[in-house]
Amino acid sequence: MNSKNNNITRICLWSGPRNISTALMYSFAQREDTLVFDEPLYGYYLKNTKAKEYHPGAKDILDSLDNNGENVVNKMMHEDRKPILFFKNMTHHLLDLNRDFMKNVVNVILTRHPKEMIPSFAKVITNPTIQDIGYADHSNLLDFFEKEAITPIVLDSTKLLLNPDNTLRKLCEKAQIQFYDSMLQWQAGARPEDGIWAKYWYDNVHKSTGFSKYKPKTEPFPEYLKPLLQECLPHYNRLLPYAIG
Template sequence: MRIVAWSGPRNLSTAMMYAFGNRPDCDVMDEPFYAAYLAATGLDHPMRDAILAAQPTDPAEVGRLCSREGSRHVYQKHMAHHMAPGFPLGWAEGAVHVHLIRHPARVIASYGAKREAATEADLGFGAQAALYDRFGGVVLDTADLRDDPPGMLAKLCAAIGLPFDPAMLSWPAGGHASDGVWASHWYGSVHRSTGFAGPEGPLPQGARPDLLRATLPFYEALKSRALEPSAQSAS
């Protein structure tokens, strides 16, 4: 099974990659289009030169890598906004699609701590909504996941036709062998973790109201299609 997981940044996407990567039957890919996205857009991201040197920059070549089938499951972690205009999407046909979402107020606050002056395009809410419109898939709100990891992971696995494995609930500290080269900048907290953090606190207030207005409608549209919270996360 190819699991194509879409999200924006700061969305528990790395923790989910680690959860699937801790299954003995699953390989993982970490943002394989990142270098191609930077090359196509010319954007100046942290560690840009190292990323460009570490990955293919031809989106067609990346697509071929992502379309390969094998004897094991593969979980592909993708940032929705990495699919720049003109990038091929045929490689994603026939895969199982998962969409991770998080309230934009939390994303804005978390992303701003690492990189200032974010735009809606940087956070990928609109791009993810467009990908959902094209491919459909299963939507999971990561707030529900943090409220009840075993319940929501079991629901997700059932929805995509994969047996739940309790190994997904924890992972070794220090990162995964498939981490992208950018992990040293972005993955500090998840490298210190060995499982999903507990429930999140109140929504951050006052951060970038312009950006919140631009992103909230996309989040709410996807939220309306999300897996229902488990009994524990709903309580």
């Protein structure tokens, strides 16, 4: 894997929604050597799926982003304003894009137990499908990585929240970049890099000043979402053994 192009390290986070992907973006934003980007492929995803019919603020998102996926990837691969570039992406935003660019970036897969993730997502998108939340897409991505002999870095949100310092150190080591203590805390509030959709999704992270302490969900899992949970579990269980931390 040639993850350094022109001495620039490009880190592509491939996450599902309602994970701690925004907190991880905020963590990397504390580094002076790093520029972060919030879901650059969101417009491409909305333009080419029915999700634009039920995602909050879809029109504003489409208007605020380049909707051409190939253009977006080209910009990602030619961005060079800082030595480290961190692209927070949702895995399901890839759709059918050519994935060859992944051979030249550091690929980080971020997952979360679907029992914790699905009810959180359903509070905004009331009847989610597996296409909305990326678990099957993570399996497809892992298939591609195995075929192309690409070694991704896998993070599980629970492990990260239980020990942010240790997990971030391991992440930086595998990405061949230096770890900084500054990655563990940030100022409360919005960031200039936030996507225009932040008002619908980022309330908790805007209140945070670091990675929140892990708290298991205590409320009963909604009955109507249990078939989706069963559909997602095999994909989550496939990734979990690879998770660092």
